[in-house]
Amino acid sequence: GAGVSQSPRYKVTKRGQDVALRCDPISGHVSLYWYRQALGQGPEFLTYFNYEAQQDKSGLPNDRFSAERPEGSISTLTIQRTEQRDSAMYRCASSSTGAGEGYTFGSGTRLTVV
Amino acid sequence: ILNVEQSPQSLHVQEGDSTNFTCSFPSSNFYALHWYRWETAKSPEALFVMTLNGDEKKKGRISATLNTKEGYSYLYIKGSQPEDSATYLCAFQGYGGSQGNLIFGKGTKLSVKP
Numbered sequence: 001g002a003g004v005s006q007s008p009r010y011k012v013t014k015r016g017q018d019v020a021l022r023c024d025p026i027s028g029h030v031s032l033y034w035y036r037q038a039l040g041q042g043p044e045f046l047t048y049f050n051y052e053a054q055q056d057k058s059g060l061p062n063d064r065f066s067a068e069r070p071e072g073s074i075s076t077l078t079i080q081r082t083e084q085r086d087s088a089m090y091r092c093a094s095s096s097t098g099a100g101e102g103y104t105f106g107s108g109t110r111l112t113v114v
Numbered sequence: 115i116l117n118v119e120q121s122p123q124s125l126h127v128q129e130g131d132s133t134n135f136t137c138s139f140p141s142s143n144f145y146a147l148h149w150y151r152w153e154t155a156k157s158p159e160a161l162f163v164m165t166l167n168g169d170e171k172k173k174g175r176i177s178a179t180l181n182t183k184e185g186y187s188y189l190y191i192k193g194s195q196p197e198d199s200a201t202y203l204c205a206f207q208g209y210g211g212s213q214g215n216l217i218f219g220k221g222t223k224l225s226v227k228p
Binding site: 004033041042043044045048056058059091101102103104105106107108 | 148150152156157158159160161162163201203205215216217218219220221
């Protein structure tokens, strides 16, 4: 597509529920990144993929968080047993090579855990 | 732990003023330094990606310089306009297995008064 598309835009969920956040990167972009952004703060790295391979997941806060990109295109970030502290803006970005290229960010998913 | 520091945290200037901000980053294992412009309700937008010591990049009234040996980059805005009001984020990209992991600073919030 023309840009990085994320869905849903807003998600309100009850504590303890699982949520799945979707990212559709720019067509042909090799690298895909997930970031979390607290209010008024810069993005914080979660994980990234080159093609379908997860290259680094060191930023995932704990084992309730997982991500996949099975066909090297769309990616899903899953949070199991959500907690209130998981509330944040989750942003996806993609880049063509991941090597010294600027990233294109999506509009994000605002997750609120109540 | 790698730290990316930005200063000042916020800046208020009059229309027509020129301004600059600083990004400090680790001087070892350097691969690239990114600058992003971020309006709160939108996604961060890539301004520059710089890889070489001494690099200077320019886009309209905005320019950036890079010193990898001492670990800093400056972003300059000449003749600030109200539409320049945004948060300016820098991000460090290192070599190695986690090359896709951009480490963002907390940003400099610029407000330009007409």
